[in-house]
Amino acid sequence: MSSKIDVAVLGATGSVGQRYIELLDGHPQFRLRELFGSDRSAGKRYADAADWRISASPPEEAANTVIKHHEQPVESPIVFCSLPGGLAREVETRLAAEGHYVFSNARDNRLDPDIPLLIPEVNPEHAAAVRVQQQARGWSGFVVTNPNCSTIHFVLALKPIFDAFGVEQLMVTTMQASSGAGYPGVPSLDLIDNVVPYIGGEEEKMEIESRKLLGGFDGQEFQYADMRVSAQCNRVPVRHGHMEAINVQLRQPASPSEVVDVLRAFKGRPQELGLYSAPANPVIVRDQPDRPQPALDRDVAGGMASIVGRVRECPLFGIKFIVLGHNTIRGAAGASILNAELLLADGYINA
């Protein structure tokens, strides 16, 4: 027990904050020590302040933790941050300057030229940018970000295809779950017998973040992948699990079965390292013609894998398929925790 590293969660009462707490419960390397919240919740027991919406009740220990105010000092070396966009940048950079290792789910710092936007199976070598960051900014800590909840799943599924065949261009149309907007989030009148064809800023994030993730890092700078992406984002009446319909044009044409083969064979650095939160296979392929489906497949592999189905020929781009992923697990808190596991395993964290 004594060898676990203390961690703090910022934005602990929100949807993603709740997932951090759920996933950190029983974690072998991290000990959840501090929870931070806003004026509304600071000073209260977590169980009283949080409107826990992901299961019956929060883990016992977290439930009894008194929430600190976001302006109070953070004592834990590792900080998981799910502050709202706009608020996160200042807090995260301040904490990194103070020596904290910040793993952020917020959008604010994702595209900074010295801050890694990281998926451990996709671009683990980008982690080294924290050294550039520390040197340039004089920080002893660092900030590492994970992508948007709809970006992460199609990029994770795309990675082995990208490496094997190259990707020229890609269309993606999403059908995203309610929990992606947090709680209270989307009003029920918008999602009973309805679809909302708009999620502010989401399409832009998917189009640019995917290119940073699949691009290179030369030890100093990130090179964005030379790949064109167009996204259309929709909200559908589903609790959890983003579905994404993909059309992809490969540089070197491949058949659907060749694509399935590389998806199934795919293992990344987390699988090599045997990281605690890593799924055995980051991409799982369904053979049934009508899968994946959110209600049936989102919790597979603890919500940490991307589930692919209907890999078939596209008359325009060569290949089309469906990908599903859990938006608040691998799409947010789980992504961030896996990042922390990677940076710990690869020696970037002194603790």
Add this chain to the structure above:
Amino acid sequence: MSSKIDVAVLGATGSVGQRYIELLDGHPQFRLRELFGSDRSAGKRYADAADWRISASPPEEAANTVIKHHEQPVESPIVFCSLPGGLAREVETRLAAEGHYVFSNARDNRLDPDIPLLIPEVNPEHAAAVRVQQQARGWSGFVVTNPNCSTIHFVLALKPIFDAFGVEQLMVTTMQASSGAGYPGVPSLDLIDNVVPYIGGEEEKMEIESRKLLGGFDGQEFQYADMRVSAQCNRVPVRHGHMEAINVQLRQPASPSEVVDVLRAFKGRPQELGLYSAPANPVIVRDQPDRPQPALDRDVAGGMASIVGRVRECPLFGIKFIVLGHNTIRGAAGASILNAELLLADGYINA
């Protein structure tokens, strides 16, 4: 009253059959005289046989009509047919041979080389193929078909774009309503908190039917449009109204506002002729960033228009947008009735 033409509905108890009955109620040119059904319903009052699901109860007169068996002779000159695919071909061709004017929502005859697949605003000149049909087959009647419920809305919205700028290629990802599968149709366990990424045969229909609709007719044969289409079809928890996310590459590039202009200016032959079921504008464009939405927009213009929104630039294809349409009104029964109005107005029906 005496000047109305008698019409029969085949497959009268199904979802589309119900819409025929609703839309024919009070029609100024057609009088609903006969309803036909299967063993299960023949001989019963319509109100007793049909599990009416589109409103509180069927129109009074239809409610009291006794359903005839599909094998009984049809007396009405005009026949609206919503028989299941597979069954329709034989029945429809037999009725046309007997001199009936058959307007079919079934898939069986849509791609026949002498049978029009017709949207009055899109390809009214294809109607003339009924003369080829009558001559070649020795029929005094004819068969005219309307497209699949997901094809019709994107093609209706595409028509003015196709005419103004030309279309090279098009991607479409659908989010389709439950009623598209009829009743009982999709089980509720598949559509509570879920999306099903598969609708058998639907993608193929959208890819080929759209090319026949936007193609030419030289007086003898149909020419399929030289346009490539790729479709991905999904079922979402919505009662009525198919949403479709479109990416389109024009032959002659145009800005989103130029596209909006041609959509808004669009009028077709039904508008010219002032046909009873024709919407004032076949395409309506929403300015709000989060529209159209099924729950709010599907009933606009009596469900006979296609509602477009979010016309914007696509980094790959130039233009992307959303289209919504009512799948059992303009997507099925309403399409078929408008076809009958066109053929009547253009002199193909002697009655």
Add this chain to the structure above:
Amino acid sequence: MSSKIDVAVLGATGSVGQRYIELLDGHPQFRLRELFGSDRSAGKRYADAADWRISASPPEEAANTVIKHHEQPVESPIVFCSLPGGLAREVETRLAAEGHYVFSNARDNRLDPDIPLLIPEVNPEHAAAVRVQQQARGWSGFVVTNPNCSTIHFVLALKPIFDAFGVEQLMVTTMQASSGAGYPGVPSLDLIDNVVPYIGGEEEKMEIESRKLLGGFDGQEFQYADMRVSAQCNRVPVRHGHMEAINVQLRQPASPSEVVDVLRAFKGRPQELGLYSAPANPVIVRDQPDRPQPALDRDVAGGMASIVGRVRECPLFGIKFIVLGHNTIRGAAGASILNAELLLADGYINA
């Protein structure tokens, strides 16, 4: 046109405000002249300020009306009020004092000893209490209230039963629609694959309001009906239409078919007077074993009737049945407008 009476709507942008505007469009006696809103919307065109959620778009004329601020003077003689509870009392009494005829959907004044809580088919004689009100408070105008959206439908259906057989006690368990909570209202995460067994204050309202409605008025005071009521209220994933399961113990026992007979025969004063918004039959009884259902029956009679089904024996109380009603039409704005029609017809309004 000149003979119409000007009306104002307070709280015009909310769910109920939107229904007022929809229902007043084309009203033969009332002309919608003024719309009032809060800081957020005052000064804007209605179409820009209101997040219109009940159909595609607001009526043309209302759309272009500029919203006044709640503190600006009201010029119209008749005021329809859907301000939030807590805020309404002060505003409504001030307006009545100034001479306005206030018809309120808010809860604040419903139980006042000189303010009618009115359903025109149920207790039209309570309207006379406005004279007591005017005298006691020195007002030239008055305040008339309508009941809570879940109270109104079971009381409307209960009225003929109450008159014919007497009611000793009644249990009611509701399954209420999302729109009852307004917009944004209930978060979608609470109503996808879920039921919320709690609506703050609702049970208490149903238990007490029903007794005022079915009680007497002796010219000076209201007598609450000697009837015991117990309510349990639940929110279910439905857009519009409250369902209520009722068990009722009659003073003079009656069979289900006797109950159906009195329900079907029921006509009230609005039907006698032929009021514009009055349904032909305030209670409609379904014979099918699985009806009424919100999706099929809520819009019957323009949403102004209560739809009853499954009238059958209750082993404990004698009779049980289901009632459904549209919660924002007859359950709110429509109720209020019908009240205004009654008070106008019965000579309480000088205009």
Add this chain to the structure above:
Amino acid sequence: MSSKIDVAVLGATGSVGQRYIELLDGHPQFRLRELFGSDRSAGKRYADAADWRISASPPEEAANTVIKHHEQPVESPIVFCSLPGGLAREVETRLAAEGHYVFSNARDNRLDPDIPLLIPEVNPEHAAAVRVQQQARGWSGFVVTNPNCSTIHFVLALKPIFDAFGVEQLMVTTMQASSGAGYPGVPSLDLIDNVVPYIGGEEEKMEIESRKLLGGFDGQEFQYADMRVSAQCNRVPVRHGHMEAINVQLRQPASPSEVVDVLRAFKGRPQELGLYSAPANPVIVRDQPDRPQPALDRDVAGGMASIVGRVRECPLFGIKFIVLGHNTIRGAAGASILNAELLLADGYINA
């Protein structure tokens, strides 16, 4: 491993059959050896025949088991049966006559005078009726049934109240999940934006089964409890988890907090015996005013407990509350398995 008892599942591909298979996976006393199905599925691998709907995929071993035909001989001593009502009686009695220990979820035999209708926490002493059964019918095996999915949860929650205070009469209005009707079950058009106020036969089952369960057994015959029950059953858009609103009149009045105390203190024979599938507490009480909710609470205690909330005063009956339970776990397959564990522990099974 060798000490486990072989079990067979009849009706293995249905909703309840699937739950049997899920719950038997890894069971310490029972080994799932045989799966039986109809013409449609017999001879196929389970994974190919079953449309598995309760998670991503069936357990590995079951997935590869070839389904036998219902008319083939059963070899396992214990048989779990989820055949449709009507079909079950003949099969179950034949198997019991052949010496099998049949645990049935079907309705057919529940009210037989020598067949136990059993909830281990409620009426474990009824198990002894299998001796009467064996003697009277000359069977070496037996049939034990569990109640209907909506009966079981309110009776489980009622048991400690019944014992502590006595129950005079009880009203229950249900809001039941889609999975209670199996798959395909309820059409999605009936449960998108809708409630169906009717479930055939359900109310009658709740009213009579509850009285057998809470009644006595004198060694020869069952005595039905002297308690009056009235049920109203509704289907709501929820995947799993039946909600039930209860009003109960006690013989000896008690306050809500006294009721909560007996609910929380409740332990039954399965808890005493430490049966494998027994929840630590058969009834769990929520303090929050808006709980339990199906999406949040149905999986608590592995779906084997009844979750109670909102225990409060009822102006008519004294006490009212909400109970939620998982309808295919404790409401069906889990109930049946717990019954088998009880009969095994209490020495009724020789194996």
